[in-house]
Amino acid sequence: MAAPALEVDGVRKSYGRRPVVDDMTFDIRAGELFGFVGSNGAGKTTTMRIVLGVLAPDAGEVRWLGRPVDFAARRRFGYMPEERGLYPRMKVDEHLRYLGELHGLSPAAARSAAGRWIERLELSGYASEEVQNLSLGNQQRVQLAAALVHGPAVLVLDEPFSGLDPVAVDVMRDVLAERAAEGVPVLFSSHQLSLVERICDRVGIVGGGRLIAC
Template identity: 70%
Template sequence: MTERRLEIDAVSKRYGDVVALSDMTFDVRAGELFGFVGSNGAGKTTTMRIALGVLAADSGVVRWDSRPVTVDTRRRIGYMPEERGLYPRMKVGEQLEYLAELHGMSRSAARSSARRWAERLGVSGRLGDEVQKLSLGNQQRVQLAAALVHDPSILILDEPFSGLDPVAVDVMSDVLREKAAEGIPVVFSSHQLDLVQRLCDRVGIVRSGRMVACGPVAELRAGGTARLVVGAPDAPNGWAAGIPGVSVAEHRDGTTVLELAAGADDQAVLRAALATGPVHEFARRLPSLTELFRNVVSEHVGGHTGTEEARV
């Protein structure tokens, strides 16, 4: 039996001479948290809107369960826009119930679901308040409740963590993990790459409307440039200069982070460090998702072809 998944297959979109998306291709599998990351204007929101049916693609197709997405499928998507899509003068509880009913829930089921999600997301005391009277963080919680209230089969969330305090981030992270554990594919965009690294099973990095890297977080990090952390408190600036295949990424407070090219001799680095005095730390470190993002995006600044995607 084919695994149920959301597929974005060779989707392209232009606005006049501007290419918003070019052969955008990836999938989000059942029970998976997929992080969709890129700079502002990279094409993340356009991709999500096409998947939802708000925009039409010029070419390509969006599939769910191996079939093109239909109006009925889209009723089963929980969507959270980056720009809050709530009615500002409508009361929170009435709004959640209304949205649930729009997706086909009965009035009693909608009321029950609205109260349940308001409680889960910490806004149960605000059900009688107008949305515009809530803090930005609480509006964001209500926006997530609106995406979940109709018990969706797919979650597409655009910057769901924006404006949240650390407690709210933890609550929302737990909710997304729970929905993935239920077998729901979850795709979300975020500029908080440390959070994406911690939460996601796989990540897609987008630049200028193209997917330039896509794969499991651990494998993407393992495939990045090797780094060596050297704690040598007496080492002066420039102590590693001249070691073949080695460049300095950071030097601060007696700790130097080095990038090693393929074939670089880490023992030569150790000898050079010991020549300056004691060495308290000497360890390889995988690049963070933030570092990987910077490297991958900078590698593609000079332009792309359809064969340039890094995929693991």
């Protein structure tokens, strides 16, 4: 069995006296699709934000390849938030190029990567459209492209299949499987249990801020 690539070890987070994440512990191996399921308020999104460094834990540690995750490591992570974090008035190709450059790609590399993901996610007809003019499903595809454009070593996706039609679900499922096949650990949450069961290597069930089964 491969060694863990991403480890969440004893992570805790409270707001005031209310614990939101309580001793959350799990790991994901390279090339593994790990599903994160649980009811609203179970602690999934908070855990993901701690992995990304958006939130600081009160206790515990996140490790990547055996070392505590720092800013340099997190620049290599790809994140897709549940709330779309796109600039609505930017054009799709411009948006992806901009995000690629923010992650350190050269202008030429960012342009190439943006074009590649626009084509792969079947957005070619919308490349010059403003994001706000796209359907919610196509905005979701752009959000995934934004998480992938810099070639991340880890993918963390919060409800990536929400609002997608069946064709788009198949496209996104195939893309995640391709990333995993290239050795990228993929953590994603979903309420679609049949989908999680179909595509994941392992599933973590979260309740009360803890991983209660895996």
